[in-house]
Amino acid sequence: MTTRPDPFLKRDLIKLVFMGLSIFGAAVLFILNTPLSGPTLMGLLIAMLLAPGLKYMERLGLARTFTIAMLFVFLFGFITMAVFSISKILGQEWMSFYHKAPFLFEQSVNRLHEIESRWKAQYSILSSLQLSEAFNAWGLKTGDWFRSNGAILMGEIMTWFLLVPLISFFLLKDGQKIQKQFYELVPNRFFERSFLISSRVSNAITSYLRAKMIEAILVGSITAIGLGAVGCPYALVFGTIAGITNIIPYLGPLIGAAPIVALAVFDSGSEHLLIPILIVILIANIIDFLLIFPIVVGNLVQMHPLLLIGVVILGQEYYGLIGMLLSIPIAAAVKVVVQEIHHGIYDPIKTAPKRLGPLI
Amino acid sequence: MEHLKENILFCTLTKRELSLLSRAVYERVYQPDESIFHQNERGFGMYIIASGQVAIRTETAPKEILVTQLGKGSFFGELSLIENESVRSASAVATERASLIGFFKPDLMEILERHPTMGVKILFQLSSVLGQRLMETTDRISRVLQDPRLGSSYDNAA
Numbered sequence: 029m030t031t032r033p034d035p036f037l038k039r040d041l042i043k044l045v046f047m048g049l050s051i052f053g054a055a056v057l058f059i060l061n062t063p064l065s066g067p068t069l070m071g072l073l074i075a076m077l078l079a080p081g082l083k084y085m086e087r088l089g090l091a092r093t094f095t096i097a098m099l100f101v102f103l104f105g106f107i108t109m110a111v112f113s114i115s116k117i118l119g120q121e122w123m124s125f126y127h128k129a130p131f132l133f134e135q136s137v138n139r140l141h142e143i144e145s146r147w148k149a150q151y152s153i154l155s156s157l158q159l160s161e162a163f164n165a166w167g168l169k170t171g172d173w174f175r176s177n178g179a180i181l182m183g184e185i186m187t188w189f190l191l192v193p194l195i196s197f198f199l200l201k202d203g204q205k206i207q208k209q210f211y212e213l214v215p216n217r218f219f220e221r222s223f224l225i226s227s228r229v230s231n232a233i234t235s236y237l238r239a240k241m242i243e244a245i246l247v248g249s250i251t252a253i254g255l256g257a258v259g260c261p262y263a264l265v266f267g268t269i270a271g272i273t274n275i276i277p278y279l280g281p282l283i284g285a286a287p288i289v290a291l292a293v294f295d296s297g298s299e300h301l302l303i304p305i306l307i308v309i310l311i312a313n314i315i316d317f318l319l320i321f322p323i324v325v326g327n328l329v330q331m332h333p334l335l336l337i338g339v340v341i342l343g344q345e346y347y348g349l350i351g352m353l354l355s356i357p358i359a360a361a362v363k364v365v366v367q368e369i370h371h372g373i374y375d376p377i378k379t380a381p382k383r384l385g386p387l388i
Numbered sequence: 389m390e391h392l393k394e395n396i397l398f399c400t401l402t403k404r405e406l407s408l409l410s411r412a413v414y415e416r417v418y419q420p421d422e423s424i425f426h427q428n429e430r431g432f433g434m435y436i437i438a439s440g441q442v443a444i445r446t447e448t449a450p451k452e453i454l455v456t457q458l459g460k461g462s463f464f465g466e467l468s469l470i471e472n473e474s475v476r477s478a479s480a481v482a483t484e485r486a487s488l489i490g491f492f493k494p495d496l497m498e499i500l501e502r503h504p505t506m507g508v509k510i511l512f513q514l515s516s517v518l519g520q521r522l523m524e525t526t527d528r529i530s531r532v533l534q535d536p537r538l539g540s541s542y543d544n545a546a
Contacts (some may be wrong), residue, residue, distance in 0.1 A: 035419075083501050219416065223492060
């Protein structure tokens with residue numbers, strides 16, 4: 029038996045090559061560790077987070093471009109108002125923390141040196157340990173880095189401030205148009221499947237990010253309120269840090285708790301707060317683990333914890349904090365793609381739906 | 389936009405709604421004998437024929453049955469817009485160069501979220517079309533059951 033040659037194969041292969049080149053070009057320009065990669069990913073993140081608000085306003089009958097502009101004005105106004113209203117308290121805390129940080133660091137090194145000397149005297153096996161020296165060297169190196177890179181850092185922050193809103197604005201305004209132009213490159217035979225996969229991937233990423241943001245706000249608020257209640261200094265700052273770091277899966281709560289615990293351990297005036305602080309962190313994480321995470325984030329990502337830790341570390345390696353944040357939704361997206369391909373190859377026909385009987 | 393306005397599913401939409409819809413649909417061009425979708429594949433959207441001809445066939449071994457031949461203004465695959473995990477019940481193949489307008493479930497869901505009134509209008513028209521097609525099928529089955537020769541002549545005609 030002879031098989032008929034596919035008359036559209038050559039055309040579709042050419043289209044596939046163009047499609048691959050476009051994806052590669054966009055990735056080189058915007059994603060693969062270029063100066064644009066950070067602002068692009070952040071712009072994408074903000075666009076995804078603003079999308080539900082945009083939908084709500086459109087539902088009221090407002091035009092899309094006008095709505096996006098309004099949303100940015102509203103957001104800018106809200107941030108300005110929020111900064112003005114809490115800047116006094118937060119600013120005081122930050123300034124106090126900023127001035128006290130070198131002293132706290134020096135105190136921490138001394139305390140660590142004391143503990144280390146005591147351990148070395150008791151256990152000879154630890155004689156080669158250079159913990160306080162390493163900590164001191166790290167602190168000095170970090171301080172030097174901030175001093176020498178301050179101007180570059182400010183330049184980068186300014187670039188981000190300009191680029192991120194611009195990118196998110198155009199992604200929200202022209203996202204549908206960009207998507208349409210991309211699909212023109214997709215060969216007919218792959219069109220429906222690629223459309224299905226991309227909409228599922230987009231859903232998986234957006235739902236996950238939104239859920240994590242809500243989780244972060246709740247955990248941050250609980251931590252700040254708890255720390256304030258036990259009389260911990262810089263409760264707002266530490267609550268904010270705990271909320272932000274909570275976005276990072278698994279490692280986030282530990283990173284967020286570290287500065288709070290360090291304050292209680294190394295600050296001579298805050299030693300009595302160690303137990304209450306630990307209890308607050310524990311309660312916040314238990315509430316997160318038992319209530320917030322199952323309800324808000326739920327079963328959005330069904331993957332093995334070891335695999336998730338692996339992808340978070342990989343994300344951190346290439347894109348730092350944003351990489352850590354985006355690693356899980358991207359892994360979830362890859363999972364959707366693999367599932368769809370597997371489904372297409374091994375299970376194309378779904379079992380018959382439940383019979384409902386004839387229409388009368 | 390003209391093709392959308394003329395379609396029964398979208399004829400109740402306002403000018404502004406039609407303009408929004410035109411941004412959500414995809415235009416695809418198929419060459420003669422090019423497959424649009426295959427029977428038993430998962431489907432999640434419908435196509436409106438802007439120009440050209442499309443054959444709808446079912447592939448039941450050992451023979452292929454031509455169910456119908458559709459031309460400009462006709463549409464097919466609309467069941468997958470509302471069915472969950474829909475599977476195509478027939479194959480669609482372009483019999484001459486055809487320009488199709490694709491409208492898919494994720495975009496319908498997006499319209500329902502962003503413009504509920506517009507979404508309801510589309511769903512209402514869609515329900516009417518499905519109801520009408522169901523009645524036509526029921527009528528055809530009844531006639532075949534009454535006179536089985538009609539069934540075989542229908543097969544032979546295809």
